[in-house]
Amino acid sequence: MAPTTIKLLYFDARGRAEVSRLVLAAVGQQFEDIRLPREKWATEKANTPFGQLPVLEIDGRRYAQSLAIATYLAREFGLYGTTNEDGLAVDQVIQLSIDLSSSIARTHRKRDETKKAELVKKTQEVDVPKFLEFFEKLLHQNGSGYFVGATLTLADIIVYDQLDSLIKRGFVNTEMYPSIQAFIRNVEGNENIKSYLKTRTESDH
Numbered sequence: 001m002a003p004t005t006i007k008l009l010y011f012d013a014r015g016r017a018e019v020s021r022l023v024l025a026a027v028g029q030q031f032e033d034i035r036l037p038r039e040k041w042a043t044e045k046a047n048t049p050f051g052q053l054p055v056l057e058i059d060g061r062r063y064a065q066s067l068a069i070a071t072y073l074a075r076e077f078g079l080y081g082t083t084n085e086d087g088l089a090v091d092q093v094i095q096l097s098i099d100l101s102s103s104i105a106r107t108h109r110k111r112d113e114t115k116k117a118e119l120v121k122k123t124q125e126v127d128v129p130k131f132l133e134f135f136e137k138l139l140h141q142n143g144s145g146y147f148v149g150a151t152l153t154l155a156d157i158i159v160y161d162q163l164d165s166l167i168k169r170g171f172v173n174t175e176m177y178p179s180i181q182a183f184i185r186n187v188e189g190n191e192n193i194k195s196y197l198k199t200r201t202e203s204d205h
């Protein structure tokens with residue numbers, strides 16, 4: 001049964017809640033976007049399933065884990081394609097996006113400054129382009145401006161959010177990737193997403 005009330009709890013940032021916010025915004029679903037002040041976290045932590053945010057509250061029941069939440073919402077509101085195979089294609093893109101994030105995260109774990117600089121260089125020059133080429137190829141092959149089928153899915157929202165944040169941090173340049181550029185324009189051209197992006201505050205950029 002579709003939930004009657006939806007609350008999404010997170011800190012006042014994009015972080016791990018933004019994909020779910022974008023999903024809800026894209027489908028025009030009303031929800032309470034609760035931004036917990038850091039000073040309230042110590043007391044709220046115990047009221048979450050695993051002591052972490054984001055948390056989704058549906059009709060009073062609380063669930064954690066950002067990808068599980070986003071996946072549930074996307075399935076509930078029709079952003080997971082129409083067939084099981086569409087779902088496979090959506091998941092394939094999501095996992096590719098997670099691999100890209102892991103590849104970038106490795107650079108933050110290096111302690112030695114020289115080794116860190118070398119790894120950042122390799123990540124930017126070799127690894128990131130490899131992922132961008134995969135995204136470019138998938139988008140070009142599908143030809144609709146979306147990753148799967150002819151309409152927006154969770155795959156699009158996850159990759160859009162990831163690329164937008166990496167571009168803003170100067171980690172990614174999409175100049176050489178026309179299908180990715182068209183894809184970003186396409187997602188940002190979605191009327192609901194466009195309206196949502198206008199409401200973003202300073203902490204969301």
Ligand SMILES: N[C@@H](CCC(=O)N[C@@H](CS)C(=O)NCC(=O)O)C(=O)O
Binds near residue numbers: 067
């Ligand atoms: N695997 C979890 C990780 C959640 C997580 O790391 N949440 C962080 C914020 S991004 C958090 O709640 N930190 C506060 C704490 O652990 O006390 C998810 O994707 O939801």
